[in-house]
Amino acid sequence: MLVFAISDKGGTGRSVTGTNIAYRHALQGNDVCYLDFDFGSPTAGAIFSVSAVARGTRENGLHEYLRGDCPQPRRVDVWAESDREGLRTRPPGAGRLMLLPGSEGGGELSALTEEVVGRCVQLFGRLEEEFDLCMVDVSAGRSFTAELVLAATVRMPAVPFRWLVFHRWTRQHIIAADGLVTGTDGLFDVGTRFGHDPEVLRDRIRFVRTAVLEPDAAELVGLRDEQRAWLSACDSELRELAGRHGVGRTTMLGKVPLDPVLQWREQLITDEDVLASKIANVETAAAFDDLAKKIVDDNAWEGL
């Protein structure tokens, strides 16, 4: 299964949520690889706490591979190379967790050539042979990278793929997420141009809400009644707006609560963070765990 992570805006939580889903999926016993296709700022290494590739790799990064400058992209075994004590040994029963970092200082893709698409097809094809899940961070907004992925997947019709569109729970983000999917030069538009069946594509896109503050969250306990009432009204307004924009409950795969740890630092939330040091919220880890199950659960992806 190929899963593409995209968002309209930058800074939505796409990378942090995508990496945490990949991590949880590996903990659930699956072989997982994470591809950092955010060529402009490949920072997945930092989230996995692999300092050697914190801002991408100097040699054999994905960008270099796609340009044809190296025969195979570098792979980083997170269980072996992470600097975080709690990540450096593979937990019993966990699958492989492999990071394919971007190139340090690689820059955005500047054009979409036949050769680049061919290499991308080869890469996806081989990884899919080997891993249960390949999570690809496609970067924010309309980009050559998103087009590349759409062009590549149309050439591998038998290889299953899905899209996750990340957005925050605000007016602007809801409207923008819808636009990224259904607007001009959005996923449907470009996908159909490249030869995807729009109906099929629609069934393969789901939304994920990030850093959501529920009106009944513990963080809000100290609020005045007026504030709580106002938040509640906002929330139902947003729900109504999301429904109108096709970003509502039926197309939502899941949501991740706002977590203090993630607000301060981009990192994986381990069970240790939740149970031992208790710095992260149980609900956050549970949300990632739930998403990690749902990305491969066909019931969650039934036609709408």
Next chain:
Amino acid sequence: MLVIGEVHTGLLQNSGEISEPACRQVLGLMSGETVRVSRRPIVHALSPERLTGVDCALPAASGSRIRGVGTVVSRCAVTGGRVAQGSSYVRVARSETDRRLSWSHYLARPGVVEVLGKAKAADIAEGFAGDGAPRGHGCLDLTAITGRFLDLVQTSPLLNRRAPFRMPRTILRWVAETGEPSIGFTLHTEQERSLRLTHPGPFTPAVVDLCEDLAMHDWLLTSLLVVVERARVGATPAAEVAARLSPAVDHLLHLWMPAARVEERLTPFWESLERRPGFSRQWRSLVDRVRDQVAVHTLALLSANAETGGR
């Protein structure tokens, strides 16, 4: 001088094994030439051979620059309708001259790469198959060539891509020379292996068959080890263990047929590997373990059924 080659092996990207006619279609990469099929003791289909022209540096442990010009022979195979392989090799020979000749010269010698200038066979052998061999840019890249051939099979539109489990490909690099018979098999990384072979008499394509046969069995063994490890015997409930082992039972266990396609003259090499490291011994003990686990689970189910039935 010597022959170097690579074999890549992987699980055919299809939900079930494919039939003999399907093998023929998948491997019929070139029209006009036929796929060779042998049926006993296991269906084995071999594609026609293809050539790739090369003019590049050859691997050298010493780091010296050795230029080679000629062609690489590649082919694909499917065994038991279930295991796919890509395979390439070149015979490295000294050139009569120090300059590059016309392509017609090289095309008349398919599978031969001629070395322009001086080179030592041992240097090339070590550079190619040695541990951590430095493979610089612009060097003969049999890995890329062979990988693409295996891709041709795995991306065939005749396959549904719903393989019963995920498994990495393995890469076997081999070096064959004429001399006093000896064989050495080395595991490098999880996916990379090397084979050094010295055979009496001149090189024949039967040596390639032997390497492909070894590569396939090494992949089977590697894969079964992975499946058993994933099943976590003892740490997971018996039903789950049995469920995780079942793809191996369904798709791998019946494929073990060492030396089935190896020429009589070369079977002593297999026998030597059977003594050490002992491929079949390890395979049998793993198979027993798998069968025991599945049997234990079946018995548990039967007695549970008997109990509920008796009540």
